[in-house]
Amino acid sequence: MNRRWDVVRANDGATWLYSALCAPDPLPDPANVLRLMLEPGPVRAAVENWDQVAPALLERARREAVGGVMDLATAELVHELRATAAPAAMPPRSITPLVPVIDIAFAFGETSLRWFSVVSTIGTPVDITAQELRLEAFFPSDGETASRWHDLIASR
Secondary structure, three states: OOOOOEOOOOOHHHHHHHHHHHOOOOOOOOOEHHHHHHOOOHHHHHEOOHHHHHHHHHHHHHHHHHOOOOOHHHHHHHHHHHHHOOOOOOOOOOOOOOOOEEEEEEEEOOEEEEEEEEEEEOOOOOOHHHHOOEEEEEEEOOHHHHHHHHHHHHHO
16 A cells, blocks of 8 residues: 555455455445545445444554654545544544554455454665555454455355
């Protein structure tokens, strides 16, 4: 993802997961992870623990947008999403500590897929464009998710 959380490139697993969550509609182009996760729609509807994911995601995006390289476009996107997509009860800034991983559970067909997501940034780039990239990786949180995901991928 770039610093505005637009997907720049995705592996087959991520493309398949998000495409399946968006079905029957196609994945938007460009796909913005913040919008997919926070705005009303099929991806947000599939997030079983949205009340925990939304504040953590918004706070992480806000801190990245105002810390380091100032990014007014992302800061404005976070402000917009907090005002329009987040629950009214959510405080302007989360008091939840920023954690390196976010637990997320997707309702996927008849099952629940439980993952933890790690978003990494390059801290000391040689090239300024590398500093703008974020790498998100999903890892199964339990054996059931790992097994179910393996079966889903194999059946494709």
